Amino acid sequence: MMKKIAVTLRPYNRVPFAYQKLKICRNCRHFTVLGERDCMSCGKASALQSVEKKAAGIVRRDHWLTGLVWLLLSLIGLLFSSSSLQTVLVIAAGAAVAALLWTLQKRLTPALRRMQLQKMFQQYRYELASGLAIDHQAAIRVFQEGDKPRTYEMLREIGSLVHNDQLKLEQIMLLQTFQLRKDMDLMIEPLLMDSFNTDLVSYIGEIAKIRRDLIKENTFRYVLLHEMRILSMPSGEAILAAVAGAAVRKDRYMTMYPYLLTRYARFLPKDRFLRLFKYAKSARSGPLYDEVMRIYEEKYKWEPDFQNT
Amino acid sequence: MVTYVVTILLVVFAGIKVFHYRYQMKQAPSPKQLSRLVLSTLKRGQSDHE
Numbered sequence: 001m002m003k004k005i006a007v008t009l010r011p012y013n014r015v016p017f018a019y020q021k022l023k024i025c026r027n028c029r030h031f032t033v034l035g036e037r038d039c040m041s042c043g044k045a046s047a048l049q050s051v052e053k054k055a056a057g058i059v060r061r062d063h064w065l066t067g068l069v070w071l072l073l074s075l076i077g078l079l080f081s082s083s084s085l086q087t088v089l090v091i092a093a094g095a096a097v098a099a100l101l102w103t104l105q106k107r108l109t110p111a112l113r114r115m116q117l118q119k120m121f122q123q124y125r126y127e128l129a130s131g132l133a134i135d136h137q138a139a140i141r142v143f144q145e146g147d148k149p150r151t152y153e154m155l156r157e158i159g160s161l162v163h164n165d166q167l168k169l170e171q172i173m174l175l176q177t178f179q180l181r182k183d184m185d186l187m188i189e190p191l192l193m194d195s196f197n198t199d200l201v202s203y204i205g206e207i208a209k210i211r212r213d214l215i216k217e218n219t220f221r222y223v224l225l226h227e228m229r230i231l232s233m234p235s236g237e238a239i240l241a242a243v244a245g246a247a248v249r250k251d252r253y254m255t256m257y258p259y260l261l262t263r264y265a266r267f268l269p270k271d272r273f274l275r276l277f278k279y280a281k282s283a284r285s286g287p288l289y290d291e292v293m294r295i296y297e298e299k300y301k302w303e304p305d306f307q308n309t
Numbered sequence: 310m311v312t313y314v315v316t317i318l319l320v321v322f323a324g325i326k327v328f329h330y331r332y333q334m335k336q337a338p339s340p341k342q343l344s345r346l347v348l349s350t351l352k353r354g355q356s357d358h359e
């Protein structure tokens with residue numbers, strides 16, 4: 001087995017919506033999720049701007065243009081007014097129009113920005129796709145230079161927008177070469193694939209040991225779907241037991257996955273089994289209850305921890 | 310005379326703008342839809358590259 005390396009990973013910056021990670025070059029319209037300020041494509045310094053800022057800029061320019069037309073019309077009206085009645089008319093109309101447009105702009109700015117973003121993504125779909133492909137190539141270059149943690153960080157960023165198995169696999173392969181620790185900013189659900197993959201399963205097994213909280217519905221569903229093939233792996237049973245141990249974390253999961261727990265309750269460590277025991281006792285019937293009671297009778301009957309539950 | 314024309318122009322301009330804004334508001338995608346648009350574009354883009 002390959003020796004795992006100790007690494008420090010930078011925390012992952014989570015955003016509410018994936019597209020918010022995108023930046024665009026002011027100069028060549030290159031899209032990226034990697035660059036901080038300088039464009040990787042045309043080399044221009046400080047040319048990168050978040051797409052949201054870009055859209056906000058376009059909307060702002062449009063608001064200014066509207067304001068300019070309003071100002072121009074109002075001024076012409078005032079200059080050519082030949083009576084006080086006309087002056088009052090122009091001022092009244094100008095003020096009413098300004099109030100109306102200002103209110104609308106104020107209220108609609110978020111929607112207008114999203115409209116601009118949609119336009120940008122549709123108009124430059126080719127640049128968008130090629131930009132992320134260039135990002136991926138950059139990550140591969142960093143890998144060839146030997147910086148694995150940085151490669152993983154880059155792939156993780158790209159993976160927030162590009163959901164394909166190859167990218168997930170590359171991330172999992174890298175993670176499998178790291179010594180994973182509790183304090184690392186790890187993830188699992190975004191890396192789940194449709195197909196069975198031994199590296200992914202090994203990774204799930206490790207996460208189930210160090211970060212149970214990351215194991216959620218999709219992961220349980222994945223291991224249940226591929227249970228037979230996982231069992232054919234050398235450490236398959238231990239991995240499934242670790243995942244079952246993660247299911248014990250919440251009552252909801254114990255209700256949702258009784259089959260997983262019934263099958264692997266026997267392999268749970270004592271503290272996990274104790275939790276399951278308390279839950280099963282409150283349920284009082286069913287195959288899970290029977291199995292838990294059987295194990296209790298066999299292994300834990302005389303344990304003091306189990307007496308006062 | 311010019312003042313009247315300009316006043317009418319102002320009102321027409323406001324009308325066009327209001328119409329335009331209302332249209333944009335109705336068409337504007339939600340952030341979720343925007344994310345989906347980007348993800349699907351990139352999915353297609355990736356398979357083109359392969």
Ligand SMILES: [Zn+2]
Binds near residue numbers: 026028029040041043
């Ligand atoms: Zn550029």
